[in-house]
Amino acid sequence: MGPMQPHVTPVTWTLVVPLKPLSRAKSRLAGAAAYAPLPELALAFAQDTVRAALECRVVRGVVVVTDDALAAGELRALGARPVPDLPGDGLNAALAHGAAAARAVEPGTAVAALNADLPALRPAELERVLNTASGFSRAFLPDAAEIGTTVLTALPRATLSPAFGGPSRARHRASGAVELPVAEVSSVRQDVDTTEDLRAALALGVGGFTSALLAGSLPGPGR
């Protein structure tokens, strides 16, 4: 930055990552259970997601909303802050609760919901998504299938107002959030719900937890 540039305070983000109990996670991935147990896959995806998120330069912290004691311990070990769900309320309540927990500690923080199933996540691509989001009060990134959402953002004065679940892209757009105009961020969009998604994530390159778990039994094309 040159000497005559105005001083700009960069936006830094607290991410909120939701993770349901591992024993119930990733039911649509049943086809991949031949390669590794589903609870272990769900944990490895979350570990790779959280580790990459914490390596992103504009991320100041990660809150993981989960009632799973094993996952909470493993993700705390990576540097995340686990908080339990509110009793019986589901995904969007968990995200709103996590955003409130983040702002209880850091009142001025921008917050972003991030799916826990992004094992190919690259910190530099997440940084480009978040830097683009710093220009909008609320914004979102559609998933690779163009139906759901992988990231929903809110600047410090905005409320997150999450509407995840199924066709959430249209719901987030209807809520007034801006669809982020950012290209070539496949690693931030590639969520893994099905065996086909897992193949796509493996083609992008997954993180160390997922690749170690699948070592020797990688699901290749058409298998």
Ligand SMILES: Nc1nc2c(ncn2[C@@H]2O[C@H](COP(=O)(O)OP(=O)(O)OP(=O)(O)O)[C@@H](O)[C@H]2O)c(=O)[nH]1
């Ligand atoms: N804390 C919390 N996280 C949730 C809850 N429901 C879903 N999630 C998480 O939100 C994300 C999207 O959830 P889903 O697509 O419903 O579940 P999934 O485990 O990814 O996949 P399926 O079981 O195949 O539907 C995942 O990271 C889940 O772990 C909830 O009630 N509480």
Ligand SMILES: C=C(OP(=O)(O)O)C(=O)O
């Ligand atoms: C919850 C969502 O994700 P998925 O169902 O694809 O995991 C969503 O995209 O809103």
